Amino acid sequence: MSGLCGWLAHGGSVTENLHLAQQMAAPLGRFDSSGVHASAGGKSAVAVAARDGSAHIYQKEGLLASVWGRARFVEPRLAELAHAEGIAKTLADNWRERGEQTFASLTGSFCCCILDENTNEAALAIDRMGTYPLSYQIAAGGLVFGSSADAINLHPLIKTEIAPQSLYNYVYFHMVPGPDTIYQGQKRLLPGECLVYRKGRVEVSQYWQMRFLEDEKRPFQELKQDFLDVLHAGVREVVGDQEVGAFLSGGTDSSTIAGLLGEVTGKPARTYSIGFDASGYDEMEYARIAARHFATRHQEYYVTPDDIVTAIPQVAAIFDQPFGNSSAIPAYYCASMAKADGLSMMLGGDGGDELFGGNVRYAKQHLFSLYEQVPTLLRKGIIEPLVFGFPGGAVLPPIRKARSYVEQASIPMPARTETYNLLERYGHREVFTPEFLDMVNPGYPADLLSETYHQGNARSLINRMLAFDRKFTLADNDLPKVAKACELAGMDVAFPLISDEIVAFSLRLEPHLKLKGTKLRYFFKEALRGFLPDDIIAKQKHGFGLPFGVWLQTHKPLQTLAADSLSDLKSRNIVRSNFIDKLLDQHLDEHAGYHGTMVWVLMMLEQWYKQR
Template sequence: MSGLCGWIGHGAAATDNRQLVEKMAGALARFDASSIQSLAGGESALAVSANRESAHVYQKEGLLVAVWGQVGFKDARLAQMARAEGVAKILADGWRAKGGQACADLSGAFSLCVLDENAGEALLAIDRMGSNPLSYQVSGECLVFGSSADALNLHPLARSEIDPQGLYNYVYFHMIPGAGTVYKSQQRLLPGEYLIYRNGKAETRKYWEMQFLEDQKLPMGELKQEFLQLLHSSVREAVGTQQVGAFLSGGTDSSTIAGILGAVSGEPARTYSIGFEADGYDEMDYARIAARHFSTQHHEYYVTPDDVVAAIPQIAAVFDQPFGNASAVPAFYCARMARADGLSRILGGDGGDELFGGNERYAKQRIFSLYERIPSPLRKGVLEPLVYNFPGGQRVSLLRKARSYIEQASVPMPARLETYNLLERYGPEKVFTRDFLATADAGQPLSRLNATYGQAHAHSLINHMLALDLKFTLADNDLPKVVKACEMAGMEVAFPFLNDEMVAFSARLEPELKLKGTKLRYFFKEALRDFLPNEIITKQKHGFGLPFGVWLQDHKPLQALAADSLTDLKSRHIIRADFIDKLLGEHLDEHAGYHGTMVWVLMMLEQWYRQR
């Protein structure tokens, strides 16, 4: 993986420090064999593992600076100076003048560190969307950090005791949301956040937060023109000087990126799609529609159950903590195609849903929110007594549906979004052992959701949900999934929708232009109606879902791997043995697709333990 790592407050000789930091950086380069640049002082060191275009370092008079990523400066004067003197040098000047707020001058996807040995201070930061992760740990008078915990843990002062709360959160969310990690002593920076370390203490602050400007009303034609210009500039910026390709699922986001890529490059885009031989999962027809429409150089691969068996240990190894999004498998095989085609960077359409209102749950929650508009006396005094107390109501389909609607609509946001959470459906006490549950706070996941939802700078329901998804769906889940899958294939990935100007544009769209009634991403589709094929505009959202549960019913090697993994997981005394037996037995027989998700989540937990 590309990334950076290092520390301040430990060591005595620059030569020894350099050897140690390069050992740490080796964990970042083990998949793509990227080159390593290192700097060392008397009690600090840093290293960047990346290609030359994405790595920037600077050292002078006790100041060590590193930046990793596709980074630029918002100010034209600073951008010009960076081209002449180097990105890291200009960041060093910004640190001296502004401290942590120098991060606000940067644009793009990045992580960075500034180590000031003379002052005994350090600065860490990541980009606004959280594309480039950074974990850290304070150990005595030393701050250790790394883009991956695998690198951080190689430092002699690192502590890697497993945090039961991290494991609980993993089973709840199928990933571990930041700022927490799977390790007790380690934290991760949140999107748009920087850390200042001084006097043995670390303090995090925000240099950027999403601010929704909900009252701006501009003509549709003007918005459309600006949006199309931003699409072209953001794709052009993501391409840089490289030959690139694009993921193509056949959805609106990936199809848009593929079409714009062809337009800005002046030649047919190279596109890559994954299919499955499983009813209800294959979206290849839509990918082919988009490929024909934009005349792309299209490449396809059908993932098999044998491919899944082969990829599972590798997927577990590339993630530095448990990760349960099964779509990492098709993303890997898609990126591997692009790598075999001679490319080193691929464009992803991630972020479009979270910026422009594309997830099905947005429309569903809009319907539930209508119940809150009914006056409370009418709800409590008339409707609910009628629905709940009507004689024989359980036998009347309409009343059963009304009762279900009222029950869900009465749950406050954002807890209502977790109505179908797998762990909540099973019941934590039936999934986890009693001893394990005594070490974790079962209420923490919802507390984290509530905090993020409540802190959103928005008034509308849709923007509150978008703010929540920018954190939990995008930064904590989808971006790591794609980035790590591409890392395993030896590929870089860029996300044009997450361009800073595109994010700012989405923030000032009226809420009704994102969700108009129950029409998802209304503005996005209207703006691209003459650009995308109509079949893509009107299709149901799907994506690179993996038919794991379906294949698990019949594929013997997959069954054996899952059963072996979950049997070994029993010995860790985290998950109840009787739950595992029931899950592999009657639950899978009841609904393979639904319960197969939990099999995958627990299997990947055990696989991660094996790869540590």
């Protein structure tokens, strides 16, 4: 993945600063052949570990500017200057003229920094979808930052104290959601945010927001043509003249990318798929359908339980904080196939669901929202007394289903999305030790969910959920999952379906074209009908889910690794010992797939502790 790091308002000689910056950048490029580009002054330094073409540094008279990624300027005048003089110099000059407003003119996937020793000011920003991460910490009157905590923590002013609340949040969400990180006092920029450091103080603001235009009506054929144009442009932009590969799960997004890649390059796309020899988990059939349809140069690999045992410590180590999404493992093996083929970049299909309405929960929440439209008098006076007062209703399937529907539909959004949350189901007092709970706020995750959900400008339920998932599903989960898995394999990754142009198109699309009744991503599928195979359009969503709980029941080395990890976790006095024992001895036998998720989450927490 590479990355960017640096600091302001601390340092020794220029030589010493350069040496420290290079030390901090070392973890960012450890799994690939990235070069380290560094510049330093008397009180600041910046370094970028990245392949040629994605690292940009400018330095002049106490001003340092750096860009990591594939950024460009929207304004033609600035784009011309960037082409002639370099994007880092143009960014620095524009900063002097316009301050933080300069970030609104940037597009693409990137993170960047500007350090001004003359005024003791700094500015940081990341792209609109949060593709390139950037964290920061105030220390001894200065600012330290980096695209990974592994870089930040190497600065001598930084103390790496783990935040108990972030541990709680990890078990709740299976990742640590921004703006928090696992470390006390260390924060992360959210998508479309910029930070300005002045006079020892930090101000964080949004330079770009998702603003939905829900009333814009356009003919279908016009929409379709515009959509195809931005899809092709998104793939063409990231491919350039290099040879790249593509993840292919057989889903709508990855199949679309595979087809577009072949059209853009004029030759068969190189595609890679992962399978599992476990009933209900293997989707290779659909990947093969897409590969045949687009005549790709296709490769497959079946992940085994032994592969999981081998990869777990490596995957835990590559993340700079605990991360519990198990599909990072198959993503790693998929990227490794491409690496073995001599490629240096993969294309991921992530983001299509969160822009065009493809997640199953969108349809589910739509059904629940219908109950909100029933008049209160009818709900409270007739329906609920009838459903909950019916004799023997708890054992009659129709009444039991009606009760469940009313109970869930009566919960306001976004809390309704967490009715199946594992931690909520177990109960936090059953999972965590009393001593640990004394240090945290169990209500924080719900507050964070609510705050994020109500920030958007959308009127429709589907668009409110899409804006919500831009943060929790994409920036906090799926994008780092794929990026870190690729980093471990020594690969770069790009996500064409969340280009700024495609995002802008989705914001103007009428809500009912994203979710039509309970039909998911209606417009996306109809616009690509005839391009994608019919079987792909009709298939149910799945993905690279890992059959961990199933294999945990029979594979001895996996059982040993899980049991040893959870046994060691007991000594940290975070999770109750009796809960761990019950999880392994009883819950797994009751439902391996369901309870295996919590085993994975806790195991990866302990493995992260061991690898840090």
